[in-house]
Amino acid sequence: MKVTLALKPAARSFIPIEAESIVPKNFLDGTDLPVWRGNRELRLDEVFSVSVEGDADRTEDVEVVLSGETFRLKRVGEYMDGGRVTILGDIGMHCGNFMSGGTIEVRGNADGWLGREMAGGTIVCRGDAADYCAAGYRGGRKGMTGGTVEVFGRAGDFLAENIAGGTVIVHGDAGDMPGAEMRGGTLVVHGDCRRPGANMKGGSCYVYGTAQGMLPTFRKIGTVQHEGHTLIRFAGDIANRGKGNLFVKAYEYLD
Amino acid sequence: MTELLVKNACVIDPLRGINAETMDIAILDGKIVEEVSDAAEVIDARGMLTLPGGVDSHTHICGTKVNFGRYMSPEDMRAGRTPRQGPLHATSGYSVPTTYGNSYRYSVMGYTTLLEGAMAPLEARHTHEEFVYTPLQDTMANTLFDGNWGIMEAIRDGDTKRVAAIIAWTLRAVKGFGVKLTNPGGTEAWQWGKNVSCIRDPVPYFEVTPAEIIRSIVEANELLGLPHSVHLHCNNLGTPGNYSCTLGSLGLIPDLNEKRQTLYATHVQFHAYGGSDWKDFCSKSEPIARFVDMRPQIVMDMGQVMFGRTTTMTADGPMEFNLYRLHHEKWSNHDVELETGSGIIPVIYRRKNLVNSIMWAIGLELALLTKSPWQCLLTTDNPNGAPFVKYPEIIGLLMSKKYRDAEFATIHPDTEARVPLPAIERELDWYEIAVMTRAGQAKALGIQDLGKGHLGPGADADVAIYPIRMDEVDPSAEYQKVIDAFSRTEYTIKRGRVVARRGECLVDGSNATFWVSPKVSEAYDMGKDPDFIEKFDRYYTVRMRNYPVQEEYLNRNRCIETEARI
Numbered sequence: 001m002k003v004t005l006a007l008k009p010a011a012r013s014f015i016p017i018e019a020e021s022i023v024p025k026n027f028l029d030g031t032d033l034p035v036w037r038g039n040r041e042l043r044l045d046e047v048f049s050v051s052v053e054g055d056a057d058r059t060e061d062v063e064v065v066l067s068g069e070t071f072r073l074k075r076v077g078e079y080m081d082g083g084r085v086t087i088l089g090d091i092g093m094h095c096g097n098f099m100s101g102g103t104i105e106v107r108g109n110a111d112g113w114l115g116r117e118m119a120g121g122t123i124v125c126r127g128d129a130a131d132y133c134a135a136g137y138r139g140g141r142k143g144m145t146g147g148t149v150e151v152f153g154r155a156g157d158f159l160a161e162n163i164a165g166g167t168v169i170v171h172g173d174a175g176d177m178p179g180a181e182m183r184g185g186t187l188v189v190h191g192d193c194r195r196p197g198a199n200m201k202g203g204s205c206y207v208y209g210t211a212q213g214m215l216p217t218f219r220k221i222g223t224v225q226h227e228g229h230t231l232i233r234f235a236g237d238i239a240n241r242g243k244g245n246l247f248v249k250a251y252e253y254l255d
Numbered sequence: 256m257t258e259l260l261v262k263n264a265c266v267i268d269p270l271r272g273i274n275a276e277t278m279d280i281a282i283l284d285g286k287i288v289e290e291v292s293d294a295a296e297v298i299d300a301r302g303m304l305t306l307p308g309g310v311d312s313h314t315h316i317c318g319t320k321v322n323f324g325r326y327m328s329p330e331d332m333r334a335g336r337t338p339r340q341g342p343l344h345a346t347s348g349y350s351v352p353t354t355y356g357n358s359y360r361y362s363v364m365g366y367t368t369l370l371e372g373a374m375a376p377l378e379a380r381h382t383h384e385e386f387v388y389t390p391l392q393d394t395m396a397n398t399l400f401d402g403n404w405g406i407m408e409a410i411r412d413g414d415t416k417r418v419a420a421i422i423a424w425t426l427r428a429v430k431g432f433g434v435k436l437t438n439p440g441g442t443e444a445w446q447w448g449k450n451v452s453c454i455r456d457p458v459p460y461f462e463v464t465p466a467e468i469i470r471s472i473v474e475a476n477e478l479l480g481l482p483h484s485v486h487l488h489c490n491n492l493g494t495p496g497n498y499s500c501t502l503g504s505l506g507l508i509p510d511l512n513e514k515r516q517t518l519y520a521t522h523v524q525f526h527a528y529g530g531s532d533w534k535d536f537c538s539k540s541e542p543i544a545r546f547v548d549m550r551p552q553i554v555m556d557m558g559q560v561m562f563g564r565t566t567t568m569t570a571d572g573p574m575e576f577n578l579y580r581l582h583h584e585k586w587s588n589h590d591v592e593l594e595t596g597s598g599i600i601p602v603i604y605r606r607k608n609l610v611n612s613i614m615w616a617i618g619l620e621l622a623l624l625t626k627s628p629w630q631c632l633l634t635t636d637n638p639n640g641a642p643f644v645k646y647p648e649i650i651g652l653l654m655s656k657k658y659r660d661a662e663f664a665t666i667h668p669d670t671e672a673r674v675p676l677p678a679i680e681r682e683l684d685w686y687e688i689a690v691m692t693r694a695g696q697a698k699a700l701g702i703q704d705l706g707k708g709h710l711g712p713g714a715d716a717d718v719a720i721y722p723i724r725m726d727e728v729d730p731s732a733e734y735q736k737v738i739d740a741f742s743r744t745e746y747t748i749k750r751g752r753v754v755a756r757r758g759e760c761l762v763d764g765s766n767a768t769f770w771v772s773p774k775v776s777e778a779y780d781m782g783k784d785p786d787f788i789e790k791f792d793r794y795y796t797v798r799m800r801n802y803p804v805q806e807e808y809l810n811r812n813r814c815i816e817t818e819a820r821i
Binding site for chain 2: 138139240
């Protein structure tokens with residue numbers, strides 16, 4: 001089953017639309033779903049032109065395609081546990097929150113908190129991801145616990161903050177503090193970043209570019225070969241008696 | 256003039272010696288009266304258990320500390336969300352909910368009076384402001400005097416009357432209700448990076464010991480004729496083997512007051528530990544309970560721990576630092592100038608953890624081993640042991656051996672060798688529970704004469720009607736029914752008005768705050784004492800004239816004037 005949701009140009013507004021109902025599983029029972037704009041509840045077809053092709057009995061067979069100016073559409077795929085969501089353009093904040101299965105593909109850019117606290121499944125972002133991609137949330141002890149997030153562009157600050165499991169791969173550069181408070185899982189940044197792994201307790205963080213503003217609380221161990229890269233291995237964060245591994249291609253301490 | 260008649264109520268009212276009598280309760284303009292006219296609105300209680308409104312004599316619900324707990328744990332606000340609805344405000348949070356969250360949840364459980372356990376005098380305004388937004392309960396605040404410089408100097412000089420005078424001035428200034436000592440001396444020592452190990456260690460610089468502080472403030476409290484006794488959080492909280500220190504502290508207390516106890520020892524569960532380290536940690540609830548049995552001058556509360564997530568918060572700064580070193584989690588620490596300090600960390604009590612399992616057992620043992628329910632009150636030191644919404648489960652555990660055994664089977668297997676709980680057969684009855692949750696608390700706080708904790712004519716019309724009939728339910732076997740009933744009143748009546756019905760709050764109430772103003776002679780008015788004024792202006796960051804909390808901060812204020820003997 002393929003559900004196509006094209007955002008109506010008339011539905012564009014400055015106030016974001018919260019659409020946690022856009023999850024493949026929900027479309028098994030039809031398209032009569034609510035979304036919210038501020039404190040007003042709207043029907044899905046007031047906001048989108050909805051078209052459905054074919055039908056399905058299982059969540060895995062449902063594909064939702066979102067088109068139009070979806071950059072102010074929030075919480076798409078929240079608690080998603082299967083199926084596929086494809087976003088042709090950009091997507092708003094909190095896409096794939098708490099996701100546990102299935103696939104989300106973002107062809108454009110993603111706003112903040114992409115895949116926050118996700119537990120499983122796959123998110124692919126062809127463009128850039130903003131801050132707090134694959135991160136935890138305010139005050140929480142665990143961020144992402146499983147699954148995969150792959151960003152082909154750049155990522156913002158606090159990438160994979162509090163990550164406790166799963167894999168995050170960024171092909172471009174990342175911002176400040178990737179893998180902060182990391183306690184498990186794997187983070188790979190193909191480009192440069194600033195201050196990776198701050199206060200990490202466990203897990204592995206790989207930087208194939210240069211780590212700027214490298215933190216002094218990591219102990220240098222030696223060089224290792226990893227997937228064709230020669231990386232320098234650090235252990236830390238010593239400030240937190242951490243047992244994490246940080247691998248960087250090159251690094252610069254602050255003057 | 257509003258009249259209300261509660262008919263066919265099965266009343267337990269321990270302060271008047273009423274045990275399960277079916278009777279009518281007449282209410283006129285917020286007070287209980289002998290009878291009302293035929294025009295009165297009628298509520299048919301149909302034989303349901305009817306008790307005076309609940310009184311929590313030690314809880315942390317308002318003030319800077321609680322609010323910092325909210326700051327530190329935004330994740331706590333994910334739980335317990337309810338939207339705005341009619342007169343009700345939106346709420347959120349679990350262990351440190353919003354003030355409305357606290358108020359509504361207490362009200363649904365039938366609680367109508369709350370005592371904030373620790374208010375730093377300098378930060379009293381914040382507490383009173385939050386009291387205003389705790390609309391469905393009358394409130395009062397214990398005021399911290401554990402590390403007060405002026406008081407420690409007066410103690411060093413052996414001048415108990417001056418101690419009393421400083422307490423009197425401060426209570427009046429900050430609109431406090433009682434005297435709270437939290438790790439007396441220890442919090443001041445913490446400002447020097449130290450702690451006191453027990454009651455005989457001197458506090459740096461002041462050279463007074465916790466024992467001297469406790470004894471002298473207890474005497475001062477009685478000189479002032481305060482309604483409540485000194486409210487003590489003993490030294491050495493939460494360390495293995497601290498029970499001997501607790502016994503030492505309780506042993507200092509003479510019997511000075513015939514109306515009530517002379518010392519209220521709070522959350523004694525945290526002070527009843529045996530062993531020399533965490534490896535041989537065990538319960539010492541038996542010696543504590545035996546000791547308290549023999550001393551009518553002491554009342555304690557349980558400070559029960561229940562499993563799950565919560566936030567610990569106390570003025571005991573050094574203890575929270577030790578806890579931080581154990582858990583390595585978020586921690587905050589705060590110093591309140593010349594007065595006290597505080598610390599906060601979130602914790603999770605786990606069944607799989609031996610220490611936590613033993614703590615859970617100790618609280619129950621204290622309640623079950625203490626002979627008189629008037630001497631061991633039901634609390635969790637909310638939210639330190641558990642959020643107060645766990646009270647119904649605790650009532651279930653105290654009333655049912657079967658439930659205790661079922662729970663015991665799920666905790667750490669080594670607990671059995673360390674605690675006497677499995678051997679205790681006692682099951683508390685309805686009357687004892689009524690004592691431990693309202694009557695005993697009102698008596699201990701000294702507010703029964705103000706019309707709290709009983710249903711006699713002239714009392715405040717605070718009534719809790721629980722959807723359970725004593726003759727139909729065997730609490731020992733059907734404990735789940737007991738838990739359900741105590742979780743959700745059929746009616747909660749506050750000052751003559753139905754404020755909650757079957758789990759739904761109905762109105763945005765308007766509470767009253769009780770505070771104490773002891774009358775002292777001219778010579779002991781600290782507001783005119785040159786030495787006190789000079790020290791104040793020299794060491795505080797605020798001017799003395801800006802320090803007192805104006806009455807505008809109190810909603811409906813009920814000032815209790817006492818005649819001091821100084």
